[in-house]
Amino acid sequence: xxxxxxxxxxxxxxxxxxxxxxxxxxxxxxxxxxxxxxxxxxxxxxxxxxxxxxxxxxxxxxxxxxxxxxxxxxxxxxxxxxxxxxxxxxxxxxxxxxxxxxxxxxxxxxxxxxxxxxxxxxxxxxxxxxxxxxxxxxxxxxxxxxxxxxxxxxxxxxxxxxxxxxxxxxxxxxxxxxxxxxxxxxxxxxxxxxxxxxxxxxxxx
Ligand code: VGL
Ligand code: ZN
Numbered sequence: 001x002x003x004x005x006x007x008x009x010x011x012x013x014x015x016x017x018x019x020x021x022x023x024x025x026x027x028x029x030x031x032x033x034x035x036x037x038x039x040x041x042x043x044x045x046x047x048x049x050x051x052x053x054x055x056x057x058x059x060x061x062x063x064x065x066x067x068x069x070x071x072x073x074x075x076x077x078x079x080x081x082x083x084x085x086x087x088x089x090x091x092x093x094x095x096x097x098x099x100x101x102x103x104x105x106x107x108x109x110x111x112x113x114x115x116x117x118x119x120x121x122x123x124x125x126x127x128x129x130x131x132x133x134x135x136x137x138x139x140x141x142x143x144x145x146x147x148x149x150x151x152x153x154x155x156x157x158x159x160x161x162x163x164x165x166x167x168x169x170x171x172x173x174x175x176x177x178x179x180x181x182x183x184x185x186x187x188x189x190x191x192x193x194x195x196x197x198x199x200x201x202x203x204x205x
Pocket of ligand 2: 048054081082
């Protein structure tokens, strides 16, 4: 059994959003088309309290893009984004959320960030996604969404760590690219971890 994981396709990651990913809006059509090929579709949703520790606004004198220690791990600081209950945290307009069998929210603990749909960045807190997939008989996950160099990457790496076969639908991903090339480096890292990278959006088997 295979499942599609739609990672963080939310307003704040689209052009014009608080943490805009260049051409992030282009993944919506790819996600909708890919969903048609899957019996089981699961989404993740970045869902931060207003005082989340990953927000530069919580660190006087610090700016987005800088790194601090948070929850015992290095933390890139971000603009306030995906605050619970705000329009920025909602799924992108046009995304066919009717196909979502479940939504796994993450990043609720203000003291640690959670890029992965499986675990927080300290790898202590679990969303329950791995157990959910196993109970559904899923052995293989296909992943797309935002952003390639953060939440997509960490979700794919954790999928491998949890012994799922993992395939990246690259056409359905876009990177933050804090530094040019971050997206490409993330794809390489996923490849090295055993993630199969598929170029065509509908190249599912
Ligand atoms: C993400 C940075 C901060 C992502 C979420 O979805 O990739 N990136 N929060
Ligand atoms: Zn976030």
